[in-house]
Amino acid sequence: MKPTLKKTILPNGVRILTLKMPHVRSVSMGVWVNVGARDESPAENGLSHFIEHMIFKGTEKRSAFQIAKEFDAIGGQTNAFTGMETTCYHARVVDAHLETMVDILSDIFLNSTFDPLEVARERLVICQEIGMVEDSPEEYVHVLAGTDFWGDSPLGRSILGSRETIETFGAETIKAFFGRLYHPGQIVISAAGNIDHNHLTDLLGAPFAAIPPPPAAFPLRHPSPERSGLSVHAKALEQVHLCLSTRGVSLKAEQRFALSLLNSLLGGNMSSRLFQEIRERRGLAYSVYSHTASYEDTGMFGVYAAVEPDKALETARLITQSLRAVKAAPVGAAELQDAKEYTKGCLLLAAESTDNQMARIAQSELLFERCIPLETILERLEAVTAEDILALANTLFQTDQTALTVLGPPLEAAPEAFRDCLAL
Numbered sequence: 001m002k003p004t005l006k007k008t009i010l011p012n013g014v015r016i017l018t019l020k021m022p023h024v025r026s027v028s029m030g031v032w033v034n035v036g037a038r039d040e041s042p043a044e045n046g047l048s049h050f051i052e053h054m055i056f057k058g059t060e061k062r063s064a065f066q067i068a069k070e071f072d073a074i075g076g077q078t079n080a081f082t083g084m085e086t087t088c089y090h091a092r093v094v095d096a097h098l099e100t101m102v103d104i105l106s107d108i109f110l111n112s113t114f115d116p117l118e119v120a121r122e123r124l125v126i127c128q129e130i131g132m133v134e135d136s137p138e139e140y141v142h143v144l145a146g147t148d149f150w151g152d153s154p155l156g157r158s159i160l161g162s163r164e165t166i167e168t169f170g171a172e173t174i175k176a177f178f179g180r181l182y183h184p185g186q187i188v189i190s191a192a193g194n195i196d197h198n199h200l201t202d203l204l205g206a207p208f209a210a211i212p213p214p215p216a217a218f219p220l221r222h223p224s225p226e227r228s229g230l231s232v233h234a235k236a237l238e239q240v241h242l243c244l245s246t247r248g249v250s251l252k253a254e255q256r257f258a259l260s261l262l263n264s265l266l267g268g269n270m271s272s273r274l275f276q277e278i279r280e281r282r283g284l285a286y287s288v289y290s291h292t293a294s295y296e297d298t299g300m301f302g303v304y305a306a307v308e309p310d311k312a313l314e315t316a317r318l319i320t321q322s323l324r325a326v327k328a329a330p331v332g333a334a335e336l337q338d339a340k341e342y343t344k345g346c347l348l349l350a351a352e353s354t355d356n357q358m359a360r361i362a363q364s365e366l367l368f369e370r371c372i373p374l375e376t377i378l379e380r381l382e383a384v385t386a387e388d389i390l391a392l393a394n395t396l397f398q399t400d401q402t403a404l405t406v407l408g409p410p411l412e413a414a415p416e417a418f419r420d421c422l423a424l
Contacts, residue, residue, distance in 0.1 A: 005361065005371050006197035010209045013185035016201050017361050017371070019192040021354060027098050027193035028354035029200075030090035031109050032362045034186040038084045038154040038221055038295070043168070046161015047177045049082040050126060050169055055089055056080070057118040059111040064118065067108060074100050082159055085221075085295055086366065092355060095194040102203045110207055114178075116171040123166055130160050137241045137407055138287065138306060141233075145243035145405040146293075148231040149300055153224035183214040190362035193354040223298055226401045230419045233407045240312040240408035241304070244319055246424075247401045248292050248299025249392075251367055257380045258388045259292060259301070259396075264339040265331060265389075266290045266322060267303055271338065273322050274303060282318075284311050296367065301396055313413040316404065316421040323424055326393045330386035344378050397424045 004020040036048050057064045071078045071091065078091035089109055093101045133139045143158050150156030189208065191200055226247055249255045267274035267290025278288045288305040303323075307315045331339075350356040351374055364371045402422050411418065 017190045018197040028092040028358040029191040032188045036085040037159040141241040141407040149245040149403045155224040192357035237408045243405040248301040251294045261339045320421045
């Protein structure tokens with residue numbers, strides 16, 4: 001039976017979406033807010049992520065321990081995450097425990113107390129999280145690459161914030177940010193699995209319809225200008241970690257389908273050009289891949305590799321050569337079809353997960369105010385031509401919008417040699 005999508009909009013603007021998947025026994029539900037690190041001022045950097053932590057730290061009727069114990073008692077899986085533009089609080093349970101899951105998620109989202117003692121404890125935890133990222137060079141180089149590419153703009157800052165900003169956040173600061181930006185119109189509740197839409201709406205309608213209107217309009221998001229050039233960050237490591245960043249496309253752009261295929265064939269899987277050339281043929285790196293970061297109005301395309309210090313320049317040159325090659329000639333028919341089948345296969349496999357379907361319908365609603373059918377996405381991918389990818393590569397891979405981030409021990413080659421790798 002084909003999954004059935006339904007949507008209800010509460011009087012205050014909160015949207016409730018369900019995708020019924022009758023062949024499963026689970027339900028995944030997420031409370032999504034169209035608020036993230038991009039919506040913070042420099043002094044607020046890290047507040048969205050701090051709130052994500054604090055939501056689970058106690059309400060008027062549940063302590064942090066009780067929240068954890070009640071989820072565990074029903075075998076539930078719960079978590080949250082913060083991005084540049086969205087924050088999500090989600091859980092997955094067996095369908096028989098739907099009411100309990102809804103009650104807990106609703107309570108923590110609507111009634112968190114943001115107790116000052118819990119704020120002080122969680123501040124220490126988040127500082128440890130920042131330290132953990134800094135101790136993981138593969139993660140940390142991506143944070144640095146964001147700053148090197150986007151500069152001192154919201155997209156260029158760490159979602160976690162800094163130790164300096166974290167130290168300034170108190171309970172009143174958190175409450176003020178929550179009240180100012182967590183508008184009803186910014187909230188989407190999505191659920192996928194063995195679920196009845198009307199029943200979920202009955203459970204959620206009264207508590208979420210009571211969220212008051214916002215005190216002011218939601219702040220506009222401004223484009224972040226890209227930067228180019230070489231940035232070297234010294235750190236005592238065994239390897240050099242490279243991250244080359246270029247312009248990408250937005251989540252709404254027509255070229256997003258071509259970008260997905262370009263990513264797949266360049267460095268998105270084990271048969272990709274970068275993986276085969278750098279790892280398989282030359283043995284330079286264990287980890288090498290391409291990746292994308294897309295937002296509502298802009299994006300970034302990147303390539304990452306970790307190599308021995310004396311192989312860093314050779315690897316950077318090979319990355320640049322791969323980008324130049326995809327600009328110079330159309331991709332072959334067989335290679336393009338392989339990228340299509342790989343990308344479509346990933347989408348179809350993901351569609352069997354209630355978590356992934358819950359996320360897909362929410363993100364589509366936040367971006368387009370409607371759900372784009374999976375069949376439409378597959379058709380758009382299949383329609384991409386070699387000429388589309390060639391044109392996109394020539395648009396994105398430009399010298400004046402390319403940054404190279406290097407993290408690790410001192411370079412064994414002159415910086416000028418690495419700067420030459422930016423010439424696309």
